[in-house]
Amino acid sequence: MADTYLVTGGAGFIGSHVANRLLDQGAEVVVADNMLTGDPENVPAGSKFVYIDLANESQYYRLDTCRPKAVLHLAGQSSGEISHESPINDLDINTKATILLAQWAARRECKRFLYTSTVSVYGDGVGGAAMSEQDPPRPKSFYACSKLASENYLKVFGGACGMDATTFRLFNAYGPGQNMDNMKQGMVSIYLAYFLNREKLEVKGSLERYRDFIYVSDIVDLLVACINDARSFGKIFNVGSGCRTRVRELVDIIKAATGKSDFPVVEIAGTPGDAFGSCADIGYVNEILGWTPKISVEEGIRKMVSFYAPGLLH
């Protein structure tokens, strides 16, 4: 019989890619989502969909028939900007939901729990160096606080319930399926949406800021490979490309891929809690698991343009 996996946030960007990959491998997949930012069209055909607010304990009976071999917890709210509009709401979605889900998994004797955290836990990092899992967390946004709290809760679930949790600190993820209507989350999707739908690009913050962009299939490769890999149990891994890309360079790559070399770009005020720069040190994940990303940012952006606006691709 095929193994069953619970993928939370499977109606969202990364979760739907994870769910699709597991289905391709012949697994049974249960997708749990409340459509906060998800899209019913993202829910993979062949999965079983459960509508549930994971932050609401009274709704967990909806997962009564689900007995997963592992939980892949990708549901969350991932906008720093939104976390500053309502820190309590962000705490509920990102931390309370993780605690309730981990308790649910423990009750069902499901010991394997994979969690997607964020680069934001590093804040501005240390002196511009690539961010390493050994660095002390320095959250600057409420979002980073709630994700870091979840990481810590999962560590304690490890000790208290024997849970084998793995945390993946994702850097800037992008790729087909990213929500192009959400103008508060996802640098690549936001900028590309400007290029496709508006007259000029408004960059919140300096063009000199830099980020580490990681293509979605590289993330999925790592998460799925880790499910049964005991070397990853109890660990925290950076998931980035290891490359620094300035916002200015990203804009130039999008200009080249869309052929809109003269597209106007203006800098406007930044968002609270936004880090100036972030880049992953991926030495540890490479050493322990042998993972390296395959897709360069130029290639990834071209894939995205060809997905959303094939007629524009240059």
Ligand SMILES: NC(=O)c1ccc[n+]([C@@H]2O[C@H](COP(=O)([O-])OP(=O)(O)OC[C@H]3O[C@@H](n4cnc5c(N)ncnc54)[C@H](O)[C@@H]3O)[C@@H](O)[C@H]2O)c1
């Ligand atoms: N996209 C990135 O660049 C990035 C970077 C770092 C970390 N992450 C983390 O990766 C995970 C997936 O991100 P994404 O980009 O796919 O986001 P997304 O917004 O596309 O997907 C998140 C999904 O979670 C669902 N959801 C939110 N709250 C829920 C709740 N209370 N109950 C049930 N479902 C709920 C949403 O409806 C959505 O379908 C998130 O936890 C996010 O914090 C993403």
